[in-house]
Amino acid sequence: ESPKLEHVLQPLDGVRVHQHLDVLEVCLGWERNNRYSIYNKQGEQILYAYEAAQCYARQCYGSLREFTLIVTDNDDNRLLYLQRPLRxxxxxxxxxxxxxxxHILTPPDIFLxxxxxxxxxxxxxxxxxxxxxxxxxxxxxxxxxxxxxxxxxxxxx
Structure with missing residues (x-):
């Protein structure tokens, strides 16, 4: 683990993940890349995550789509990549x-x-x-x- 990631995760005994609602997605039904804020038990935001998926995959495959989720700290330093293939x-x-x-990886593409x-x-x-x-x-x-x-x-x- 990178020192930054270890510093963020070590003191945790639980997290809450909040998905950001997207008005266009809700109103039009047009899938967009998801975004998440990750909080500790005290309600402090400790991480941010955002999805990188191709537009056609989001529309055609929905929740089964292939994607990469990029997890950053509050200073936008990339800490983790979560990669899921289409299945x-x-x-x-x-x-x-x-x-x-x-698959969970740390930059630069080290399998964790x-x-x-x-x-x-x-x-x-x-x-x-x-x-x-x-x-x-x-x-x-x-x-x-x-x-x-x-x-x-x-x-x-």
């Missing part, structure tokens, strides 16, 4: 080869970890794997993760 959702295709996978989706029929569940491929911990979500305008909680175990 089918496990909910519509029973084959485990279609589960979501996300991977998050892989585990197949479940309704609860979202993910595993974080280190550089050797060993599972570090799991991330479990609420039963219903298609809620609009309310919090979705994930627990790390």
């Amino acid at each position: 089918c959702s496990s909910r519509c295709c029973y084959a485990c080869c279609c589960l979501q996978k996300l 970890a991977a998050v892989t989706e585990k197949w479940t029929c309704c609860l979202p569940e993910y595993e974080l794997q280190n550089t050797e491929g060993d599972m570090t911990f799991t991330i479990e979500g609420d039963c219903c993760h298609f809620r609009c305008c309310c919090s979705i909680n994930f627990v790390m175990a």
